[in-house]
Amino acid sequence: MQVITTRSALTPLLLREKALGRKIGFVPTMGALHDGHLSLIAESRKRADITVSSVFVNPTQFNDPKDLAKYPRQPEKDAAMLEKAGCDYLYLPAVEDVYPEGPGKGPFFDLGGIDTRLEGASRPGHFAGVAEVVKVLVETLVPDFLFLGQKDFQQCMVVKRMLDQWDKHHWDSALQEASLNWRPGDVELVICPIIREAHGLAMSSRNERLSGEMRTRASAIYASIQYAEELFPTFSADEISTICANALNSIPDFQVDYFQILDGETLSPANADTQKFVIITAVIVAGVRLLDNKIIIN
Ligand code: PAF
Numbered sequence: 505m506q507v508i509t510t511r512s513a514l515t516p517l518l519l520r521e522k523a524l525g526r527k528i529g530f531v532p533t534m535g536a537l538h539d540g541h542l543s544l545i546a547e548s549r550k551r552a553d554i555t556v557s558s559v560f561v562n563p564t565q566f567n568d569p570k571d572l573a574k575y576p577r578q579p580e581k582d583a584a585m586l587e588k589a590g591c592d593y594l595y596l597p598a599v600e601d602v603y604p605e606g607p608g609k610g611p612f613f614d615l616g617g618i619d620t621r622l623e624g625a626s627r628p629g630h631f632a633g634v635a636e637v638v639k640v641l642v643e644t645l646v647p648d649f650l651f652l653g654q655k656d657f658q659q660c661m662v663v664k665r666m667l668d669q670w671d672k673h674h675w676d677s678a679l680q681e682a683s684l685n686w687r688p689g690d691v692e693l694v695i696c697p698i699i700r701e702a703h704g705l706a707m708s709s710r711n712e713r714l715s716g717e718m719r720t721r722a723s724a725i726y727a728s729i730q731y732a733e734e735l736f737p738t739f740s741a742d743e744i745s746t747i748c749a750n751a752l753n754s755i756p757d758f759q760v761d762y763f764q765i766l767d768g769e770t771l772s773p774a775n776a777d778t779q780k781f782v783i784i785t786a787v788i789v790a791g792v793r794l795l796d797n798k799i800i801i802n
Contacts, residue, residue: 506593510601514595519684528552529551529554530647530651531556531651532652534559534561534709535560535576535582536577536582537582537585540707541557543696548649554592556592556594556595559583559594560637562602562637564636565631566630567628575709602640607636608636611670611674612635613632616665621658626761631659638663642688646684648690650692653695654697654799655698655796661771663693675689701723703723704727705722705726713792718757721757724751724752725752725787729798730798732744733800741765745764752787758789760788763783768780783798785797
């Protein structure tokens with residue numbers, strides 16, 4: 505695996521791979537890797553000829569500087585894990601390489617309101633930061649496939665929308681020739697299943713910040729999602745959300761931010777036509793924000 509720290513070195517290498525007809529798979533990460541990330545690398549290796557990952561703790565998606573400071577960082581360990589998993593290139597940039605003009609300068613995309621609900625309501629600006637960094641990374645790597653984990657369900661929707669908006673409204677066609685006729689709209693977004701710890705907790709880099717006992721206790725989050733699914737045909741979405749949120753809030757050190765059952769295509773309240781539902785929750789456990797979800801097809 506080659507570790508590359510600058511865009512100016514990485515993009516030409518990848519364009520050369522593309523010119524040879526190779527398909528590029530991209531797994532963006534903020535490091536502190538776990539089996540969930542490695543499952544994305546495995547999926548990329550199945551679908552693409554070249555797998556590239558990035559490890560970059562993106563400052564623009566943290567609305568709380570304390571959260572940014574506490575985010576686990578272990579670049580050497582991450583690099584060793586990626587190499588073992590068969591990743592071909594690791595992009596490990598400094599902030600200045602990703603944002604030569606400084607972080608938070610955009611472009612800002614019309615994210616259609618998906619960005620202001622749920623996570624977006626509790627973390628203003630978070631998804632603008634995600635869209636900003638994924639745009640830069642995708643531009644740097646010109647991938648054919650982009651792999652994201654379903655655990656961050658809303659993030660997947662935001663990224664899909666960003667790629668679409670970028671292609672329609674912000675794509676500089678002068679770049680098209682330089683990027684071998686690649687366009688952002690051609691990137692195939694592959695959403696990979698949630699990988700769970702043995703007791704059910706969705707894997708997340710943030711789990712590192714929980715004690716062993718808290719991690720086991722946090723398995724109640726997935727148990728409540730499963731319970732919500734059982735109740736689903738009998739009770740309304742609002743009733744189930746209240747039952748599950750109350751049950752989780754009764755556990756010491758748990759604080760539910762949201763527990764909802766929504767339309768899985770729009771993240772709006774479901775209606776009579778909804779066929780794809782998502783049970784989606786964020787729970788703060790001992791000060792650590794944990795996300796989980798499950799899709800139900802009717
Ligand atoms: O899911 C993450 O780790 C991050 O939000 C991402 C997609 C790498 C962007 O910084």
